[in-house]
Amino acid sequence: MKTLYAALLAGSISAFALNSARAQTEAPAESAAFKIYRETPTKINDLVHTKLDVRFDYKKRYLYGKEWVTLKPHFYPTDSLRLDAKGMDLKSIAIVKNGKNIPLKFTYDSLTVNIKLDKTYTNAESYTVYIDYTSKPNELKSKGSMAISDAKGLYFINPDGIEKDKPTQIWTQGETEGSSAWFPTIDKPNQKTTDEISMTVPNKYVTLSNGRLASQKVNADGTRTDTWKMELPHSPYLFMMAVGDFKITKDAWRGKEVSYYLEPKYAPYAKDIFGFTPEAMEFYSKTLGVDYPWNKYSQIVVRDYVSGAMENTSATLHGDYVQATKRELLDTYYGQGPSTIVHELFHQWFGDYVTAESWSNLTVNESFADFSETLWAEYKYGKDAGDAHIYEDMVNYLSQPDAKTKNLVRFHYNDKEDVFDVVTYQKGGRILYMLRNYLGNAAFYKGLNIYLKSNAFKNGEAQQLRLALEEASGRDLNWFFNQWYYGAGHPVLNISYKYDDATKTQTVYLAQNQDGNAFILPMAVDIYAGGKKTRYNVWMRSKADTLTFKVASKPDLVNVDGDKVILTQKTDAKTLEEYVFQYFNAPLFLDRFEAITAAGKKQTDKGARSVIIAAMKDKYYELRIKAIKAADLTNDDVRNAAQPILVNLAQIDENTLVKAAALTALGKLKAAGNMNLFKQSLNSQSYAVQGAALTAISLLNPAEAMPLAKQYEKDSQGALKQAVLNTYATSGSDEQWNYVYDAFKNGQPQTQVNIMRKFADFTARVQNPAYAQAGIKAIADFGAKYKKYGVGPQVVTLLTNIKAERTKLNDAASATAADKGIADVNAAE
Template sequence: METIVLLALAFIMGAGELNKQEVEYTPSNIEEVQDLYNPSATRLSDIVHTNLSVRFDWEKQYLHGTAEITAKPYFRATNELILDAKGFDIHHVKMGELALNYQYEDDKLVIRLDRVYKRTESYTISIDYTAKPNELDTKAGEAITDAKGLYFINPLGHEDKPQQIWTQGETEFSSCWFPTIDKPNERMTQNIAITVQDKYTTLSNGVLVKSEQNKDGTRTDYWEQSLGHTPYLAMMAVGDFNITTDKWRGIDVDYYLEDDFHKYARGIFGRTPEMMEHYSEILGVDYPWEKYAQVVVRDFVSGAMENTTAVIHGEFVQMDEREMLDRHEEDIIAHELIHHWFGDLVTCESWANLPLNEAFATYGEYIWREKGFGRMAADKHLDADLNSYFREARSKQVDMIRFDYTDKDDMFDSHSYAKGGRVLHMLRYYLGDEAFYLGLQKYLEDNAFSTVEIHQLRLAMEEVCGEDLNWFFNQWFLSSGHPILAFSYEYEDSTNTQWVYIEQLQNLEKTPLYKLNMDVALYFEDSVFTYNIDVQDGLEAFAFTARSAPTNVVVDSEHMLLAEIIDEKPEEWWLDQLYAPRYMDQKNVLKNLSGPALETAINHNLKHEYWGVRELAIKAIERTDSPSQFESILLEVAVNDDRTIVRAAAIDVLASFEGALKHEGLFEKATKEMSYAIAGSGLDALTLVNEEKALIAARMFEKESKNELKEAVMRTYASLGDFQEFSYFEEEIQKTSNYDLYITAAYFSEYLKNQDLNTAAKGALIIIKASKNGPSWAEYYFNLMVDRLVEHHLNSAENKIEAQQIFNEALN
């Protein structure tokens, strides 16, 4: 699963801590506190096969279903079957024609069988039920922003969006739409018969074996998943989708999009077969499923989901040709695809072991970037993962594999994803590519169609490489924190020795002393010598024989360590590093220099072959003593660079210069570019130099704007807009969802700060109403926005009592 990260919202809003109630304890009221522990689910019964027949009541948002479940005791003989079934009406439970007794409470369906069954005996029961997802009392999380399992989108057809039905099973939400044992260590095959109006297209796991027209004008599609998978991967999607067909080694590869985006399907998803080939080759295990389909849906509650053979993507993946000038979504496409090995074929046994799914999916993004875009692009992406983990680590440092989580959703964090991917990257570089990928092949082959814990990965790697890897897994997967390293240097002329000192500075009371393996590169005028070293003490000194003083030393020259690094190098070494080969070499140069040396580095990297380094150089200009010295080269970049993101960055910096008014023509021309990024930067720049033109331009772009341009329109309205713009925000906040809804509400609240009291109060009510119809997190953040809006107007009002009364009447 690719998550929607909401941690940034708390950072933006500056949310405070919850009040804590002080309690005075005496010996009589102290209770023994047990350590929180979430074990793997106990296996009492095993579902062999699930056969579902479903139809829908769009008006009531109900699913009417019949589930035929073939099961057997897991080990001990039993005369009952316990199923998860959330919020159902149970109409009957039968074995053949025999009605079975059952109890249904607390979302558990306990069925009394006709007799005691041994583990060698299977049986089939039939359950007729109605699922009512909208009547569930659910608790969502930050990663998966709702927990109903089954979703009806625009069910009555009154909204300006397609009518759709789709499901979301992870973590344990499939039992919101069919009865099952909703745990990750359960596996089953399945058939789903979906009855819909003939105008709709359906998608589910496995292959479509037949479709039948019914006498009432409906159609039933029969989907068969013949290979076992865990219940949270079961899915359905229903909607007016246009299918683009593709192939990989004879296997169907299909892309389901809304009709308006059908013509862009290959631009969005077209490299999928190439990804399937690359992963199959490098992992040594061919794509193991019957087909591969991807569908884009509206209002999805996460980023994407790796349902077996039928991935669901959020609507942000659906792009037109203008959007594709600026970005691609191949990271998320790669993430969900490689899950079909790590997560679907081999599944974490418990949520405590979630990194076995998500760390590999995150690192799969790197593996694809390395192949599809090159090492520089892959390293840039890996650096973003590292920074994501570090942001979280400021307030949260936990073991990656942990059984003491409070809620399953807690596991879907930057530890499981970003840190996990970086740890796998270190393991790859320690073992070498051959051993790493052979170890993964063994892990996949030994555990195919089953569930695993972290030790099975370690044992597979150890069997291939012949080395005990407990030390690596203990310090990275089973301990919290990360190393903080300080590098310092000394050259000894008398012995031609270059000394490198490495000190570990992390708090050893909370974080282990790490054993680290890394390369050290010594640069000379005409050559580079690389040495491999092991670090395992708090302070170590390494001596390298050198024919002369090196021009630079790069410790961790492949930049693969997950560590905070303090690198005390002389300025001339940093300048020499401009000629080093890695993305992180250049980022570290620009980060560590200042003054004239930084200016030299910027001039050098503005001409770098990789666009990401050119973008870094542009963003570093604001740190120089005289940014305007780069004006002429920025004008060249703003017009002629071959990457839209780099051109947009150049326009942003030009707009910040004194005398930027002379570039008004450039900014105005930029607003007419096809690239949303360039047009958005042009509009932002125009807002700074000609407010009247900027407002006219923003009003022209209202209907066609997306992404950066849409945000620029909202920023322009927030700072310059009058009563005319109220209807724009009102309409936008009603039709956006998820993170886009947050962005719209945030700019709307800023706009309302510049309006009269009555308009502000009317807008505040719209924001509050939007929060109640939005994701679970919206109410908290939107109330905070409104509180700050009210506070702003009260502070500036001449009559505070009258102002408070206006807001009270509007909001109450």
């Protein structure tokens, strides 16, 4: 699963609220529940096969189901069966004997049903229980989380067809334990079962489920019954159904069906969105030495999804953020769409083929899926792209203050949802990156191959991963797993240097300043001296260590962690001169990133300026953008050197985001000589480039920008729409209010945050008091809804400023509305 939580960490809400990173992950007050050891669920009965026959009541939002579930005792004989069944009407439960249903006694508490079997069964016997039930997901009092915002399992989207521009759909979400909201089961990850699901739906709709479409039967009442069969065992949380008006685009990998289910509007772009999937299946199959294990792979995009995406076995479900036109995709460089697609695909091995035996060991699912994003970036876009992606993981983890208190394998938590966090995802991915570097590619991937084959169609945990990697490499890894998997935190590393010319000795002082024990850190130290680089492989085993190296002359650079793999919060005492050398001589993304960061702080220095200017032409686009944003164009020397490069980048760079960044930088100069460039850039097919150009024009000549914004009002997405909104919010009048208000009120959180401050300014100055009051309410609603992410104080400040401005306009009613909005935000939980 790729969670909304992960998206929010890197996204807009955390940027809006300076304290939001803390607010997002502050642990709840330690409760009695937190102190409970979360053991792996005991197996009394094992699922063997699950057969479902379901139909839907769109008006009532009900599922009417019949189930035949086959089980057998795990080891000890038993005469009872307990199933998870959340919020259902259980009409009858029977044992199936010789084709007949013999009623069984049961008790039900609305969450689980305890069934008295007809006799005591041994683990040499299987039995089948029949259940006639009704699922009522909208009546279920379910609790969502930051990772998965809702947990009712089954979702009816626009079932009455009354919401404009929204299709009618049904889809399911099983993780963590939501499947038992739509069929009775043992809803635990350490269960595995084959399945058969028959769905009776209106004939106009398409269905999707796990496995193969075994049959379709057209019924006399205008419905159709589709039967899907999954003939390999998988966990109940990975069951899925989807129903709706989807257009299917077919693809293939080694003769297996690969298909993409999209709303008809986006079907022409199916190959643009998902078309690299077969290539990724081939890459991962070869890398792991285990071919894609299921008989097909489908991907479907649905509306109103409650998380990011979900790796249902052979049938991944995506939120609608991945749907985009060819033009919108011009500005997508790996990012959330493609990275999510490969993340969910990799789960088909790590998560579906071998499944975490408990939520405590979720790392063997999610850390691998996170790491797979880096693997694909390296393969498809080059090492810089992979290094950039995994570095972002580390930054996201380090930005969460309480993450350092949580083990990766976590046997104590308040709620199972709590483990879907930056520790399991981003930290776990970075740890695997370190482990691959330590073992080497060949041994690391051999270990993964052993782990997958040893546990195929079963469950795994971190200890089994350790044993597989030890078998492959011949190296003991207890030290690594004890500190990174079964311990919390990370090293806080200080690095300083001294060269003694008399003894020709370079000394490196290493100090770990975190609380607790020292981390054992194998690392490379690269010394650049006399025109060559010498590598030393060293181990840091204590809180403080001193390394000495004989070097004939003072080194130009000592580069600790030469492979840039250690997960650490680092303070490095390199001089600016050394960072300048590092940019031009050390090879890796993070080498250059660190140098640009250091140079950006001292642009009065000639060497620092040389880094910033050179980095504008760096081979990797993110570093070009970083240099553009870092350039101090108020410095004459920087501006004179940078401006012709920026103009050139804006015109010919192959990357649209670099072009947009260059236009944005030029726009801030407000130089009339660039107006033609800005106008020419409006002809780009890239929304990012057009948006940057329109924003630049609005800074240079607001009056000229207004009619241009009107021209692009209807045909705008992404950055261009943002620019239109910003232009209106900055320079518009009541005439533009409705457009801006609708975009804010109905926009995604990204849109709302991007325009928040300007929308507040617009609300403060608009002439119509009714408009002002509507704007105040929309801002207050946002503040109340997202207060848990730390935005409350910022929203209150905006509302306070609006009140002051409306008071100056003698608009008492709007001032009163602002007071109410402030009170509502403060009162929100």
